[in-house]
Amino acid sequence: MVVEMDKYIGKRLGGRYDIKELIGVGGMANVYKAADIIEDKIVAVKILKDEYLSNDEFLRRFRNESKAIAVLSHPNIVKIFDVSLGDGIQYIVMEYVDGLTLKEYIEQQHVLRWKEAVHFTVQILRALQHAHDKGIVHRDIKPQNIMLLQDGTIKVMDFGIARFARDDGRTVTDKAIGSVHYISPEQARGDVTDEKSDIYSVGVMLFEMLTGKLPFDADSAVSIALMQMQAIPKMPRQLNETIPEGLEEITVRAMQKDPSQRYQSAAEMLRDIDEFKRNPSILFEYKYFSDEEKTKYFDAVENKVPEEEDDEEDEETKSKTIPILLAIASAFVVFVILFIAGWALMSNPAQKMRAPDLLGKVYDEIKNDPQYADIVIEVETRSISDDYPAGQIMDQDPKASQSMKKGGTIKVVVSSGKKQVAVPDVRNSDYSEAKDILEREGLTAKQLKISDPTVEKDCVVKTVPDIGTSVDIGTEIRVYTSTGPAADPVTIPEVVGDKSATAKAKLEAKGLVVVIESEESSEEKNKVLSVEPGAGSVVEKGDTVTLFVSTGTAKQSKVNVTVKLPSGLTGLYDFEIYHNTSLVTTVKNYKGALGDFSVELTGSGIMTYKILYKNTLYATYEVNFDKGTYTKVDQNDEVLMPKNSTVSSSSSDTSSVSSESTSSSSDIINPRDNNKNKN
Numbered sequence: 001m002v003v004e005m006d007k008y009i010g011k012r013l014g015g016r017y018d019i020k021e022l023i024g025v026g027g028m029a030n031v032y033k034a035a036d037i038i039e040d041k042i043v044a045v046k047i048l049k050d051e052y053l054s055n056d057e058f059l060r061r062f063r064n065e066s067k068a069i070a071v072l073s074h075p076n077i078v079k080i081f082d083v084s085l086g087d088g089i090q091y092i093v094m095e096y097v098d099g100l101t102l103k104e105y106i107e108q109q110h111v112l113r114w115k116e117a118v119h120f121t122v123q124i125l126r127a128l129q130h131a132h133d134k135g136i137v138h139r140d141i142k143p144q145n146i147m148l149l150q151d152g153t154i155k156v157m158d159f160g161i162a163r164f165a166r167d168d169g170r171t172v173t174d175k176a177i178g179s180v181h182y183i184s185p186e187q188a189r190g191d192v193t194d195e196k197s198d199i200y201s202v203g204v205m206l207f208e209m210l211t212g213k214l215p216f217d218a219d220s221a222v223s224i225a226l227m228q229m230q231a232i233p234k235m236p237r238q239l240n241e242t243i244p245e246g247l248e249e250i251t252v253r254a255m256q257k258d259p260s261q262r263y264q265s266a267a268e269m270l271r272d273i274d275e276f277k278r279n280p281s282i283l284f285e286y287k288y289f290s291d292e293e294k295t296k297y298f299d300a301v302e303n304k305v306p307e308e309e310d311d312e313e314d315e316e317t318k319s320k321t322i323p324i325l326l327a328i329a330s331a332f333v334v335f336v337i338l339f340i341a342g343w344a345l346m347s348n349p350a351q352k353m354r355a356p357d358l359l360g361k362v363y364d365e366i367k368n369d370p371q372y373a374d375i376v377i378e379v380e381t382r383s384i385s386d387d388y389p390a391g392q393i394m395d396q397d398p399k400a401s402q403s404m405k406k407g408g409t410i411k412v413v414v415s416s417g418k419k420q421v422a423v424p425d426v427r428n429s430d431y432s433e434a435k436d437i438l439e440r441e442g443l444t445a446k447q448l449k450i451s452d453p454t455v456e457k458d459c460v461v462k463t464v465p466d467i468g469t470s471v472d473i474g475t476e477i478r479v480y481t482s483t484g485p486a487a488d489p490v491t492i493p494e495v496v497g498d499k500s501a502t503a504k505a506k507l508e509a510k511g512l513v514v515v516i517e518s519e520e521s522s523e524e525k526n527k528v529l530s531v532e533p534g535a536g537s538v539v540e541k542g543d544t545v546t547l548f549v550s551t552g553t554a555k556q557s558k559v560n561v562t563v564k565l566p567s568g569l570t571g572l573y574d575f576e577i578y579h580n581t582s583l584v585t586t587v588k589n590y591k592g593a594l595g596d597f598s599v600e601l602t603g604s605g606i607m608t609y610k611i612l613y614k615n616t617l618y619a620t621y622e623v624n625f626d627k628g629t630y631t632k633v634d635q636n637d638e639v640l641m642p643k644n645s646t647v648s649s650s651s652s653d654t655s656s657v658s659s660e661s662t663s664s665s666s667d668i669i670n671p672r673d674n675n676k677n678k679n
Contacts, residue, residue, distance in 0.1 A: 203254025390417030451540035525552025
């Protein structure tokens, strides 16, 4: 048998991506492992199959995936590095994830421990919350599209049939329907889909992880789709009685047929999971799989017929009773009037508001944010969390959407980050013993070798981070073990400040094995920041040396920017926010009557953003991520208000606005046209 060689293996794409091997085959594209010769790292390259280059539907889906991932930046979503949409070949360069799919893991384990299932679900929901906040609905959430790394980290991928929430949202073709075992009833019907469709799919995955079975299965896709729309699945505890009842309730609520009875957002589902994790015995007492409230039945009140009394006694009783009843009735009417008046006074809508959703927000960034001027945010306590990074709000009281008084206080719990431990002293232990000690502390180990005449061969010389350093649970510790005295000693040269390629060549010329790790830094990209072991260290030829090189970008931070709107707006508005030619985020169906809106932006240094309405420049903001401040550069109210309308400006900026100028209403720009994007 003759096996045809893949035509891309051994080729170089875009002058930098050397295709090494085929690692995945999909319906419309193949995925290859490749080496980025410029960044000196392994990447994944997704290439649209040749037969679909002239198929408009597949082209749309492929380009839609690149557009969707490009606006996302989240640790639980696969990163995109580059896109090429040429006529002869179309490909997306993505983060290479060395792991297995969640589907493969479920098939290996059959039934997952509930704590493990919750850990995975939390990460998936955080990824979806980020995507939904950016206006993107995935629409094909399934364990085959979830990658699982060795450290338990989840990566959501394959946004091929994702859509922006402002789009129509109906299933365009049968190819865009998603995977029938996991799609929502509305998606199976071809109805409009939104974020709640992804929530349903998460519920199905959680069901599968906890029970080892799918809620619906049949011989044909059509039969399964009909079951998604009409059938009621077994309760999870019928299949696995060890599932806590509260977790069963969460699973089944996410899988409600009626979207209005599901969790309305990923954040809402995360809140229940947080409650459950704090108290696994909790019962939420939700009512399930009920399209309408069932008729309530009450015991009938027996109507007893009084025995006949003497007429005179009847008349006497009536004459005494009527004044008493009138007095009681009068008092009751007065009470009702007073009660209604008091109730109306206390429930004055002008004094009430819905509590905003603060979960996942960075406390230090929002405590003085004008967006939350109507409330007082008070830190009740700080607590360790595996799910929320240090500084983020992990709980609040009152909960999001609950009624509260304007000017009232929301008490929040702020994450202090993951539990930390000190790196234990494993010096002079052999590697297997050192690994066991580190793992007992919740850490992972990576072995590297170095010559050392003072330490017995195969025993630990040192660790990085150093012994006694406080690190997060789950941190990888580099364990250097001795190769004994250097039979062929090599002195590590000074390479700090060199380009990574130059440094690597110097070290390899001396017979050393080089590992490159990236660090966020505003130093020049690929510049060597440090080397381990350090310059001047004597090592054995064949030992490993680690170069830490700059990413060229400073550490990313977030700033909430309040975009000012003129008063008097009515109707719905769609805004697009660009940095240079890149779409950063969208604000969809915003009610103009609500006034100013806030948007969370992520970046470093000083960056300029343009807010567009119908492809017309409305406003420009300059954001200083180092200081956490922003400045409105210009704003053109006429873009949102008809000409000759009387407009009154919004209240004065509470942010540091240095200047305001009006730009021409004809300043229509194409974000992809560099000449018209002035920074």
